[in-house]
Amino acid sequence: MKSTAAEALLAPSEPAGMTPTERRASVALAAIYALRMLGLFLILPVFAVYAHTLPGGAEPSMIGLAIGIYGLTQAALQIVFGRASDRFGRKPVIVFGLGLFALGSFVAAIAHSIEWIIVGRAIQGAGAISAAITALVADATRDRQRSKAMAMIGASIGVTFAASMVAAPLLYGAIGMPGIFALTGALAIAAIGVVKFVVPDVPQPALGARVPFREVLANRQLLRLDFGIFALHVAQAAMFVVVPVLLVDVAGVPVVEHWKLYLPAVTVAFVLMVPAIIAAERGGRMRRVFVGAIVLMALVEAVASRFATGQLPVDFWTMLALLLGFFIAFNVLEALLPSLVSKIAPPAAKGTALGVYNTVQSLGVSAGGSLGGWVATHFGRAAVFEVCAGLMVVWAIAALGMRVPVHSR
Numbered sequence: 001m002k003s004t005a006a007e008a009l010l011a012p013s014e015p016a017g018m019t020p021t022e023r024r025a026s027v028a029l030a031a032i033y034a035l036r037m038l039g040l041f042l043i044l045p046v047f048a049v050y051a052h053t054l055p056g057g058a059e060p061s062m063i064g065l066a067i068g069i070y071g072l073t074q075a076a077l078q079i080v081f082g083r084a085s086d087r088f089g090r091k092p093v094i095v096f097g098l099g100l101f102a103l104g105s106f107v108a109a110i111a112h113s114i115e116w117i118i119v120g121r122a123i124q125g126a127g128a129i130s131a132a133i134t135a136l137v138a139d140a141t142r143d144r145q146r147s148k149a150m151a152m153i154g155a156s157i158g159v160t161f162a163a164s165m166v167a168a169p170l171l172y173g174a175i176g177m178p179g180i181f182a183l184t185g186a187l188a189i190a191a192i193g194v195v196k197f198v199v200p201d202v203p204q205p206a207l208g209a210r211v212p213f214r215e216v217l218a219n220r221q222l223l224r225l226d227f228g229i230f231a232l233h234v235a236q237a238a239m240f241v242v243v244p245v246l247l248v249d250v251a252g253v254p255v256v257e258h259w260k261l262y263l264p265a266v267t268v269a270f271v272l273m274v275p276a277i278i279a280a281e282r283g284g285r286m287r288r289v290f291v292g293a294i295v296l297m298a299l300v301e302a303v304a305s306r307f308a309t310g311q312l313p314v315d316f317w318t319m320l321a322l323l324l325g326f327f328i329a330f331n332v333l334e335a336l337l338p339s340l341v342s343k344i345a346p347p348a349a350k351g352t353a354l355g356v357y358n359t360v361q362s363l364g365v366s367a368g369g370s371l372g373g374w375v376a377t378h379f380g381r382a383a384v385f386e387v388c389a390g391l392m393v394v395w396a397i398a399a400l401g402m403r404v405p406v407h408s409r
Contacts, residue, residue, distance in 0.1 A: 018145050021200050025140035026149040028199045032094070032191050033133050034156040035184075036101065041164035042171075042180055043067070044240040045262070049248065049255045050177040057114040064241050064373020066118050071237070071365025073125035078359040082131030090136035094195050097129035098188045105185030109178045120181070127188075130358035134338075138354075140202045150342040150354075154335040155277075161236075161334070162266035162327055166259050173256035216352050221344045221403050226357055228294075229337050230364040231395045235301065235388040236330065237368030242308070242381045250307065251314050261320055269327030276332050281339075286404045290336055291396055297329040298392035305385035344403070 018026065047067065051057035085093040101124050108120025134153065141149045171180050216222065247253045253261065280289035304322060306312040338357065345353035375384045 018141075018148065021202075022141045022145055022149070024198070025200050025202065026137060026152050028194055029133050029137050029140075030149075030152040030156040032098075032194060032199075033130065033153050034160040035187055035191050036127070036129060036133075037157050037160050038164060038184060038187070041161045042168050042184060043177070044237075045165055045168040045244050045258055046172040046177065046180075046255055048241060048244045050172070051114060051117075054117070055113045059373075060241060060376040061370075061373040062114050062118075064238075064369045064371070064376075066114060066121055066369075067237055067241065068366040068369025068373075069118050070121045070125035071233070071362040071367075071369065073122045074128045074130070074362030075359050075366060077126055077128035078131050078362060079355050081128045082135060082355040085132035085135055090132050090139065091195055091199070091201075093132045094129045094136070095192050097127035097132070098192050098195070099127070100124070101127035101129075102185040102188035105181050105188060109181035109185065111178075124184075125362070128358075128362070130361075131355040134354040134358065136199070136202070140200065150338045154338040155331075157334045159270065159331075162262075162270060162331065165262035165266055165323075165327075169256055169258040169262070213352060216345070216349050216356060219344070219346075219353075222341065222353055222356070224398050224402055225337055225341050225344070226360045227398060228333070228395055229357060229361045230367075231391045232297075232330070232333055232337075233361055233364030234368035234371065235297065235391060237365050238372030238375070238384050238388055239301070239304070239326075239368075241369060241372035242376050242384050243304075246304075246308060246381060247319065250310075251316070251319050253316070253319075261316070261323055265320055265323040266327050269324055269331055272328050273331040273335065276328075277335050280332075280336060286336075286340075287399075287402060289332065290340075290402065291399050293329045293332040293336075294392055294396040294399055296325055297333070298389050298396065300325045300329065301385045301389035301392060305382045305389065308380070308382035308385060340402075 044067070048060075048063050051063045051066065056062055081093055081097060104120045104123030104126065106120075107123055108117050111117045111120055134150070137149045137153065168180070171183070175183070244255060244258070247258055247261070248255060276289050276293070280286045300322060303312070307314050307318070307322070312318070338354070341353055341357050371387070372384050375387055
């Protein structure tokens with residue numbers, strides 16, 4: 001008889017590692033989660049340049065809005081989708097969200113003005129399935145394997161971001177910005193098939209006694225992590241409002257050749273990320289690795305501000321070093337943050353805590369895009385990096401008081 005997912009999860013002899021069902025669910029859901037972030041990341045390296053070819057696209061504030069509106073609609077609907085998944089089931093909600101994401105992608109693909117691209121991006125973001133995905137991961141994994149699954153999701157975000165930085169300039173040269181939007185829509189439709197036929201059906205546990213929402217919001221350890229993911233995505237979105245233009249205008253690198261910088265930077269950063277995460281999770285150095293990555297991000301932003309003002313000479317190798325530092329810090333933090341949330345959250349409130357975390361992450365994307373555009377318009381490109389550096393310093397100070405989870409000591 002063919003065993004079901006529920007039988008695999010409830011087997012009397014519990015395996016030490018992930019079961020095939022847990023592994024299949026974790027990998028498939030991490031890939032779908034990464035696809036949601038692809039809608040944001042794939043346009044970051046090239047959209048600021050493309051926007052200048054559109055009516056109304058010359059203003060940095062409009063560029064920032066087009067980037068940030070995705071995160072705003074995500075934030076507005078994240079908890080709504082999470083609660084809907086409790087009532088109607090995880091998979092139907094995820095499929096519905098992917099459908100919205102695909103629709104928004106196709107609207108942006110046929111847009112001929114910055115305003116219609118903003119509309120398409122808003123519809124993309126309305127497919128706010130992060131909380132539903134993480135809830136399904138929790139349903140599909142045992143407690144002792146859940147952190148590993150959450151770390152897969154965190155790592156998938158970092159890998160997606162890195163791959164986007166390399167692929168976007170190449171795709172932009174081959175199929176243009178409309179083609180990139182259409183491609184993300186087609187991938188979303190393919191992901192619906194993954195949800196229906198690859199992700200295993202798992203029993204959704206009864207809700208049981210709930211932890212009051214206010215207790216989750218009042219948890220200082222979770223608040224530190226929520227602030228962290230907000231700050232990280234503010235810096236990321238704000239930075240890439242100006243980085244593509246900086247590479248063209250200051251470094252003299254045409255947009256179709258940006259991949260020559262991104263490819264070696266992301267490859268080396270990915271290799272260096274692995275020992276850092278192992279040292280944090282298994283070597284008992286969680287706080288040092290975590291705070292160190294934040295400090296590295298602050299240094300990158302500070303040096304970038306000097307490049308933007310011309311105080312430091314800019315050439316291929318200096319930009320490569322700058323991007324390498326950024327990708328190392330970003331990938332490490334993206335992998336560790338959701339794992340820490342899943343460990344620190346009360347067992348009966350993991351879904352709620354992850355819903356808040358995903359909402360704040362989306363708010364960071366929205367705020368970062370809008371903030372980056374506004375600051376660049378009124379104070380110049382260098383000020384964008386200076387604001388981000390200051391935000392990283394505040395986060396590093398807050399992270400010093402982080403309680404290290406038992407499993408990470």
